[in-house]
Amino acid sequence: MLRTSRRDADPPPGRVTLALTFGLVVVFRLEQNVAHVFGLSPRELVTLDTFPVGGIAQVFAPYLHASGAHLVGTLVWVIPFGYLLERRRHWADYLGFVVVAGFLTTTLVPVVLVVLGVAPGLGVGGSGIAHALVGREATARLRTLPRWRSFARRRWAVLLFVVAGLLLTLVGILTPADGASVAGHATGLLVGIAAGIGERHVSIGTE
Numbered sequence: 001m002l003r004t005s006r007r008d009a010d011p012p013p014g015r016v017t018l019a020l021t022f023g024l025v026v027v028f029r030l031e032q033n034v035a036h037v038f039g040l041s042p043r044e045l046v047t048l049d050t051f052p053v054g055g056i057a058q059v060f061a062p063y064l065h066a067s068g069a070h071l072v073g074t075l076v077w078v079i080p081f082g083y084l085l086e087r088r089r090h091w092a093d094y095l096g097f098v099v100v101a102g103f104l105t106t107t108l109v110p111v112v113l114v115v116l117g118v119a120p121g122l123g124v125g126g127s128g129i130a131h132a133l134v135g136r137e138a139t140a141r142l143r144t145l146p147r148w149r150s151f152a153r154r155r156w157a158v159l160l161f162v163v164a165g166l167l168l169t170l171v172g173i174l175t176p177a178d179g180a181s182v183a184g185h186a187t188g189l190l191v192g193i194a195a196g197i198g199e200r201h202v203s204i205g206t207e
Contacts, residue, residue: 013083013086013087014083014086015086016082016086016091016094016095017078017079017082017083017086020078020082020095020098021075021078021079021082023063024063024065024071024074024075024078024126025071027060027063027064028042028064028065028068028071031045031046031064031065041067042065042066042067043066043067045057046061046064046065046066046124047066047124057124058106058107061102061106061107061123061124061125062101062102062103062105062106062107062124062125062126062128062129063102063126064124064125065124065125065126066124066125066179070125070127071125073127074125074126074127074129074130076130077127077130077131077133077134077165077169078126078129078130078133080161080165081130081133081134081137081162081165082094082098082133084137084158084162085097085133085136085137088140097132097133097136097195098129098133100191101128101129101132101133101188101191101192102126102128102129104128104187104188104191105127105128105129105131105132105181105184105185105187105188105191106123106124106125106128106181106184109183109184109187110123110181110183110184110187113183123181123183123184125181125184127180127181127184127185127188128181128184128185128187128188129188130188131169131173131184131185131186131187131188131189131192132188132189132191132192132195133192134162134165134166134169134189134192135166135169135188135189135190135191135192135193135195135196136191136192136193136195136196137162137165137192137196138162138163138165138166138192138193138196139192139193139195139196139197140196140199141158141159141162141163142159142163142196143196143197143199169185169189170189172185173185173186173189
């Protein structure tokens with residue numbers, strides 16, 4: 001009988017990221033439909049502070065987006081960095097990380113900061129998850145630098161790409177755009193860095 005490893009039993013790399021992307025797009029389309037019924041924009045819908053809409057929006061906050069541009073801004077990071085993580089880790093690890101990062105960046109930490117008077121309000125969107133994916137991938141790959149002599153050109157290219165992503169997210173946190181959740185973005189980046197440091201086994205595949 002042929003036995004397969006856990007990694008061999010995973011879906012082909014890219015499938016989970018594709019499903020996540022599709023899910024976010026479908027959820028946004030549902031937002032648009034519901035907002036249209038009530039004569040609102042998606043931004044107005046997800047920021048309503050009335051029960052039960054406000055509570056529902058907060059529960060699903062990591063997967064809701066205020067506009068098409070907001071969604072695209074999330075997917076620009078989630079697609080490449082989600083794919084890179086998916087190549088290295090088991091799909092359950094990947095999805096679990098997305099769920100935990102989403103909860104921490106849009107619910108738990110922002111709520112605590114609002115109560116303490118540090119943050120002006122809560123946020124919605126997957127940008128916290130995107131920052132977490134960037135932080136984890138950059139940290140994990142930087143941990144492999146002691147083996148730099150064995151790196152192929154393609155591996156160097158991927159390393160430079162993820163480090164550039166890390167620097168861009170840091171710049172975005174230090175110089176935030178209007179309406180951006182600095183608390184959520186910073187939390188996501190820290191969660192990703194902690195996860196990258198805490199990985200017991202770092203494998204960066206065969207670029």
